Amino acid sequence: MATMQSRNLARMMLFPSVVLLLAWMIVPLCMTLYFSFLDYNLLTPGNEEFIGFLNYEFFLTDPAFFASFFNTLLLVGGVLLITICGGIGLAILLDQAIWGRNYVRIMVLAPFFVMPTVSALVWKNMLMNPVNGLFAHFAIWIGVEPVDFFAQIPLLSIIIIVSWQWLPFAALILLTSIQSLDREQLEAADLDGAGPFSKFIYIVMPHLSRAITAVILIETIFLLSIFAEILVTTSGGPGYASTNLTYLIYTQSLLQFDVGGGSAGGIVAVIIANIVAIFLMRLIGKNLED
Amino acid sequence: MGSITLKQVTKTFGDVNVIKPIDLQIHDGEFIVFVGPSGCGKSTLLRMIAGLEDTTSGNIDIDGKDATNTPPAKRGLAMVFQSYALYPHMSVRNNIAFPLKRAKVPPAEIEAKIASAAKILNLGDYLDRKPGQLSGGQRQRVAIGRAIVRQPSAFLFDEPLSNLDASLRVNMRLEISELHKTLDTTMIYVTHDQVEAMTMADRIAVFNAGVIEQVGTPLELYQTPVNRFVAGFIGSPKMNFIEVEPVDGNPTSCVGVRPEHLKVTQDKGLWTGKVGVIEHLGSETFLHIHVDGVGPLTLKADGDCPLKYGDNVNLTAPQNKIMHFDAAGKTLPPTPFSGN
Numbered sequence: 001m002a003t004m005q006s007r008n009l010a011r012m013m014l015f016p017s018v019v020l021l022l023a024w025m026i027v028p029l030c031m032t033l034y035f036s037f038l039d040y041n042l043l044t045p046g047n048e049e050f051i052g053f054l055n056y057e058f059f060l061t062d063p064a065f066f067a068s069f070f071n072t073l074l075l076v077g078g079v080l081l082i083t084i085c086g087g088i089g090l091a092i093l094l095d096q097a098i099w100g101r102n103y104v105r106i107m108v109l110a111p112f113f114v115m116p117t118v119s120a121l122v123w124k125n126m127l128m129n130p131v132n133g134l135f136a137h138f139a140i141w142i143g144v145e146p147v148d149f150f151a152q153i154p155l156l157s158i159i160i161i162v163s164w165q166w167l168p169f170a171a172l173i174l175l176t177s178i179q180s181l182d183r184e185q186l187e188a189a190d191l192d193g194a195g196p197f198s199k200f201i202y203i204v205m206p207h208l209s210r211a212i213t214a215v216i217l218i219e220t221i222f223l224l225s226i227f228a229e230i231l232v233t234t235s236g237g238p239g240y241a242s243t244n245l246t247y248l249i250y251t252q253s254l255l256q257f258d259v260g261g262g263s264a265g266g267i268v269a270v271i272i273a274n275i276v277a278i279f280l281m282r283l284i285g286k287n288l289e290d
Numbered sequence: 291m292g293s294i295t296l297k298q299v300t301k302t303f304g305d306v307n308v309i310k311p312i313d314l315q316i317h318d319g320e321f322i323v324f325v326g327p328s329g330c331g332k333s334t335l336l337r338m339i340a341g342l343e344d345t346t347s348g349n350i351d352i353d354g355k356d357a358t359n360t361p362p363a364k365r366g367l368a369m370v371f372q373s374y375a376l377y378p379h380m381s382v383r384n385n386i387a388f389p390l391k392r393a394k395v396p397p398a399e400i401e402a403k404i405a406s407a408a409k410i411l412n413l414g415d416y417l418d419r420k421p422g423q424l425s426g427g428q429r430q431r432v433a434i435g436r437a438i439v440r441q442p443s444a445f446l447f448d449e450p451l452s453n454l455d456a457s458l459r460v461n462m463r464l465e466i467s468e469l470h471k472t473l474d475t476t477m478i479y480v481t482h483d484q485v486e487a488m489t490m491a492d493r494i495a496v497f498n499a500g501v502i503e504q505v506g507t508p509l510e511l512y513q514t515p516v517n518r519f520v521a522g523f524i525g526s527p528k529m530n531f532i533e534v535e536p537v538d539g540n541p542t543s544c545v546g547v548r549p550e551h552l553k554v555t556q557d558k559g560l561w562t563g564k565v566g567v568i569e570h571l572g573s574e575t576f577l578h579i580h581v582d583g584v585g586p587l588t589l590k591a592d593g594d595c596p597l598k599y600g601d602n603v604n605l606t607a608p609q610n611k612i613m614h615f616d617a618a619g620k621t622l623p624p625t626p627f628s629g630n
Contacts, residue, residue, distance in 0.1 A: 182373060184371045184372070184373050185377060187342050187362075188369070188371060188375035189377075189388075190342065190362045190363060191340060191341075191362045191367070191389075192363065192388050192389035192436070193392040194363075194388075194392050198392060202377070202380075202388070206377075206378075206379040206380075209379075
């Protein structure tokens with residue numbers, strides 16, 4: 001009965017880490033849930049009292065909630081669109097035999113290793129600054145009015161920055177997928193009279209569908225909680241133009257000291273994230289089954 | 291129509307001459323097999339004919355027209371790949387329809403062609419399955435189906451049976467031969483397996499290191515090989531080669547005897563040796579006999595051969611079955627051989 005023994009041993013040895021991970025998740029979740037039903041403001045400590053669903057009512061009827069909810073969707077959707085399309089293009093380019101291909105691949109991956117705050121500051125001060133930024137200089141050079149990115153198109157600016165960070169990730173995953181495509185299939189398609197466009201649509205894209213699904217799922221998880229890029233560039237403004245749910249919860253609990261309201265927002269965000277996850281799994285999750 | 295002419299065709303990869311100048315005439319409706327050891331350039335030449343590799347120099351004419359620089363799809367050839375190269379996300383039906391859809395064939399005609407291909411290849415029950423749900427032999431048939439619906443002027447097969455198990459391989463061999471008789475279209479078939487070559491071909495081209503050593507019918511290659519390489523490559527088990535000292539007036543430096551022509555004799559034969567490993571196949575027996583000064587010889591005997599390991603035997607062979615080769619490996623006209 002060696003197998004039974006080893007199975008029990010495996011369970012016992014897994015037990016501590018499973019318990020630890022579970023506690024790590026459950027305890028903060030329960031505390032947030034508890035706080036969300038309290039009137040808990042850091043300016044009036046010691047006066048916490050149970051107020052039922054009032055925090056939720058305030059949070060969900062706040063006009064800022066709807067603005068930030070749609071901003072979150074736009075941010076996630078926009079970044080996904082740019083990184084998937086750009087990633088496919090980049091992956092196809094990187095798959096070509098060019099001189100120094102390995103170095104180019106490492107260079108392309110570089111933005112992913114830069115801290116979000118750092119890359120956002122680089123974009124803010126060196127590229128998108130309306131006076132000293134590279135884009136402003138370029139605009140003046142070709143004779144048009146420089147764009148004040150964070151005042152005129154704040155959300156789009158953040159989408160561009162975040163896309164720049166996540167493009168390498170998508171490109172890398174899609175590149176490995178393209179490399180695993182059987183070359184004989186492409187040759188067979190050549191003989192079958194498929195042009196480059198037909199080959200892309202009928203051979204390459206179906207082959208990439210699994211990798212694209214993985215990229216969408218992974219990126220969505222991280223993109224729902226974008227925070228640092230907003231904090232160091234627009235601080236959610238002007239108004240609520242670039243506030244997403246994560247940032248709204250931050251303002252609620254740490255700028256307005258309303259821990260109860262922030263916790264309610266946190267729970268709402270968890271629920272929304274789960275809805276998005278279920279929606280995505282239903283929509284594209286079948287691509288991962290095989 | 292499906293005649294293909296290769297004129298002084300060569301291929302180089304960097305500094306390596308993969309194909310040295312090759313001339314070959316492939317006739318309409320013929321089943322020709324390219325056979326040779328791995329790395330001899332036979333697959334490369336097939337891919338050049340298909341248009342998947344550029345031709346470094348020389349001309350490839352298809353049906354009398356120069357097709358050296360014609361793109362693959364325009365050559366009117368169909369290819370069956372070693373890995374089958376089916377499109378995994380398409381059903382069998384769509385796999386077969388793919389080349390027709392690319393050629394903008396009307397849907398009704400596509401349906402009719404799929405139906406007739408499915409009938410020829412017994413694919414009717416699988417048309418709506420994905421390639422992943424099929425066995426190796428079925429996938430092979432789908433790949434052939436995808437080739438035949440295009441009604442190509444010639445079929446190219448690149449080691450199509452090497453991924454199948456032994457018994458299935460024998461079946462598919464028959465099916466492909468049968469298909470050739472039914473369609474009566476030129477087929478070019480690449481393999482490293484001389485049994486496949488011998489059983490299927492109208493003509494065989496034996497490749498070695500980028501050149502064609504000999505082209506001929508299976509029996510021509512077996513009976514009158516032009517050199518030692520062809521003699522050794524065609525026939526199973528391999529021909530026995532025995533090195534001899536060339537003497538004045540007789541440049542023979544090597545003689546070859548096929549295992550099936552070597553006989554055990556009671557008289558003093560040409561060689562004496564000790565029986566080594568014996569392989570019983572039921573219908574026949576392969577004896578590995580160690581001959582002093584010559585090395586191991588293989589002998590093909592009847593199924594009920596009474597010899598045992600360690601027996602001493604005398605060996606002989608009919609004079610007209612002994613082949614003579616000169617120092618360069620070229621076949622010489624037969625001369626009497628009296629042992630060494």
